[in-house]
Amino acid sequence: MIFGHPDAHIVMNTDINSTIETTTETREELITRLYETCFPPVARFIRKKGGTLEEAKDLFQDGIVIYYEQVVKGQTTIQSDESQYLLGIVRHLWSRRFNEIKNLEPLPPGVIALGNEKQVDPCIKALSKFLLQSGQKCMALLQAFYYDKISMDQMAKKFGFASARSATVQKFKCLEKIRDNVKKSLMSYEDFFE
Amino acid sequence: MRISLNKIKSIEDHLLKKNSSEEAVLFEAKIILDTDLRRDVIAQKLAYDAIHCYGQDQLREEIIQIEKIIFHSPRYTVFQKLIQSIFN
Numbered sequence: 367m368i369f370g371h372p373d374a375h376i377v378m379n380t381d382i383n384s385t386i387e388t389t390t391e392t393r394e395e396l397i398t399r400l401y402e403t404c405f406p407p408v409a410r411f412i413r414k415k416g417g418t419l420e421e422a423k424d425l426f427q428d429g430i431v432i433y434y435e436q437v438v439k440g441q442t443t444i445q446s447d448e449s450q451y452l453l454g455i456v457r458h459l460w461s462r463r464f465n466e467i468k469n470l471e472p473l474p475p476g477v478i479a480l481g482n483e484k485q486v487d488p489c490i491k492a493l494s495k496f497l498l499q500s501g502q503k504c505m506a507l508l509q510a511f512y513y514d515k516i517s518m519d520q521m522a523k524k525f526g527f528a529s530a531r532s533a534t535v536q537k538f539k540c541l542e543k544i545r546d547n548v549k550k551s552l553m554s555y556e557d558f559f560e
Numbered sequence: 561m562r563i564s565l566n567k568i569k570s571i572e573d574h575l576l577k578k579n580s581s582e583e584a585v586l587f588e589a590k591i592i593l594d595t596d597l598r599r600d601v602i603a604q605k606l607a608y609d610a611i612h613c614y615g616q617d618q619l620r621e622e623i624i625q626i627e628k629i630i631f632h633s634p635r636y637t638v639f640q641k642l643i644q645s646i647f648n
Contacts, residue, residue, distance in 0.1 A: 397626045402639060409646045419647045427623050434619060494617065496610045505614060512608060513615025538565040538572075541607060545568070548603040548610070 393434075400430055404452040411453060415460060425463070429455040438515040496547045504540035511537055571597075571604050 391399070405426055412422035429452050497505050507525055510516050518530035518537075527533040573579050574587045591598050630636045631643075 393622065394626060397623055398630065401627065401630045402636075405639075406642055406646070409643055413646050419643065423627060427620060427627070430623055431616060431619055494610060494614050496607065497614045508611045509615045509618060512611045513619075535565065538568050541572075541604070542564060542568055544607040544610060545600065545603045548606045549599060552599075552603065552606075 396434075397430060400433075400448070400452065401426075404449045407449055407453050408456045411457060412460065417460070425456045425459050426452075428459055438513075440515075496544045496551075499547050500540055500543045504543060507533075507537055508540050508544070567600070568604065571601055575601070575605055575608065 405422070408426050408429070409419070409422045412418075412425065432455050433452055497508070500508070503525070507521065510521055510524065511518075516524070518533050521527070521537070522530045522533040525533060525536075527536065570587070574584060577584070579587065591601055631640060
């Protein structure tokens, strides 16, 4: 499955059985490569700051999530100076974690500003239950479109729909299921809707 | 597409900012006047949040699995020694 944005040039392969469609990189290959090439400079930085290997791993995971989301949104392309880019994100995350406000490291160009809350905090687990109620296929389909940003044509191919239009209809049906579950569970909190 | 799905699409266009500024203003007015629509918009926004959380969890899980391999598999001994030397 190829990432949605035309500049991404990476293939997502979360499903072992999915076919790698082109010679471009799978998500697994991308993550592995990022560890091999970008983790050592990150580790040196964290060590210099007095941090531990566990802290380096933790911040690097956050950095990859942010980098991935930027790439699939088309807000950045896979960089030739990826290592510096990812290090920039980690330096920023480190500054935030230890409230080095005065010396807050700037984000690399192209990375959208992070909110006051840590952008990659574990999501509210309660929300995921709505998705679980929609069934496996819907979960995969919605994730592929809204999170991994793959195109409807690629969706049709991956999920076996006759056309992009059929995939679109199914996507909205799945979304409707989740939305209705959300509505049902919020009905008891009438104030929420006011 | 059936009517209810078209409604979902119009809310999506609004929430994901696919509308023109004129359409967005008109839609905001509809949200103020129509309680049911308002509820649908709030619930749909939460649905997108749920999908984002799910996608992020899946990605994070994949990263953790790959990290385990890189830090423990004999295939990556050179890498492991390099990292050890940084923290020793």
